[in-house]
Amino acid sequence: MSILQFIAPPLPHYIASGFGVFQPNQKHFNRRDLGLFDLLVVTHGTLYIGEEDRHYEVSAGHALILRPDQHHYPTKGCREKTGYFWIHFNTVGNWRDTENYPIVPQTEPMGFDAFTVQSFSMNIPQFVRLLQPTTVYEKIQQLNDLEQQSHNNWARWKRQLIFQQILELLNASLDLNTVTPGEQVADQAASYLRKHYKEDITAEKLGEVLNFHPVYIARCMQKQFSCSPIEYLIRYRLEQAKLLLLRTDLPIARIAEEVGFHQPSYFSYSFAKYEGLSPRTYRNRFSNY
Numbered sequence: 001m002s003i004l005q006f007i008a009p010p011l012p013h014y015i016a017s018g019f020g021v022f023q024p025n026q027k028h029f030n031r032r033d034l035g036l037f038d039l040l041v042v043t044h045g046t047l048y049i050g051e052e053d054r055h056y057e058v059s060a061g062h063a064l065i066l067r068p069d070q071h072h073y074p075t076k077g078c079r080e081k082t083g084y085f086w087i088h089f090n091t092v093g094n095w096r097d098t099e100n101y102p103i104v105p106q107t108e109p110m111g112f113d114a115f116t117v118q119s120f121s122m123n124i125p126q127f128v129r130l131l132q133p134t135t136v137y138e139k140i141q142q143l144n145d146l147e148q149q150s151h152n153n154w155a156r157w158k159r160q161l162i163f164q165q166i167l168e169l170l171n172a173s174l175d176l177n178t179v180t181p182g183e184q185v186a187d188q189a190a191s192y193l194r195k196h197y198k199e200d201i202t203a204e205k206l207g208e209v210l211n212f213h214p215v216y217i218a219r220c221m222q223k224q225f226s227c228s229p230i231e232y233l234i235r236y237r238l239e240q241a242k243l244l245l246l247r248t249d250l251p252i253a254r255i256a257e258e259v260g261f262h263q264p265s266y267f268s269y270s271f272a273k274y275e276g277l278s279p280r281t282y283r284n285r286f287s288n289y
Helices: 131-143 152-170 181-195 205-208 214-225 229-247 252-258 264-275 279-286
Strands: 003-008 013-022 037-044 046-051 054-059 062-066 070-072 080-092 095-097 122-124 127-129
Touching: 003 062, 013 131, 013 214, 037 054, 037 131, 046 062, 046 080, 054 122, 062 095, 062 122, 080 131, 080 152, 122 131, 131 152, 131 181, 181 205, 181 214, 181 229, 205 214, 205 229, 214 229, 229 252, 229 264, 229 279, 252 279, 264 279
Parallel strands: none
Antiparallel strands: 003 095, 003 122, 013 080, 037 062, 037 080, 046 054, 046 070, 062 127
């Protein structure tokens, strides 16, 4: 496995992120010496990408980091509709590919000075099956949600903190034995809720699908995501509603229905509870519709 080893400080720094969709037969971009790292995390479908003489099939729940100093290109078009998050990042510090160099352990130097900053290594897999894919999706979505606030210093700082958490999750994926059974259950539940958020979902139905008692699922999600399954579902529905409010001119009642709320009044109540303003006010403040 190719491991990208970053020597810190300085830490790798976040630049930009987004979400893209390729239709069947569409291909990823052909670029050479981009000058920055490009992290791709696929949510559904498969990307077919080459980097120099290596070919990757990046399917749902997998991540690939494209290097800043090499040629990457599509090896073929997508066979199905494919969605993926992307993050551009870089570092002004030293880094290396451990396929060509062994991993260098960071040890305390001779004459250790307690007032001197000591360097450490960050080992990130270049291509990996994610240990907790839904958690990674959540973190990247948080980065994307902060875009409209990125002119503020606090938002740029928060983005960097979230990006560091994503790197930690990538590092954890090096050892598939580090995840606990409870974390796996929470991730499975979150994945199901995100995929079926438009449907009527109860705690009992979720328990039947995952083959776990609803109370156990709720306990796992509370520990992993600090909320119950139903609260997670509502929050995800509201995130989808925010996208529709910003990108479409659909009526509020129609948006409520599109994201799984049967009663527009409950949608408006929930939106105001979590966002601090009504759906209409949100649209007027942040969109052109």
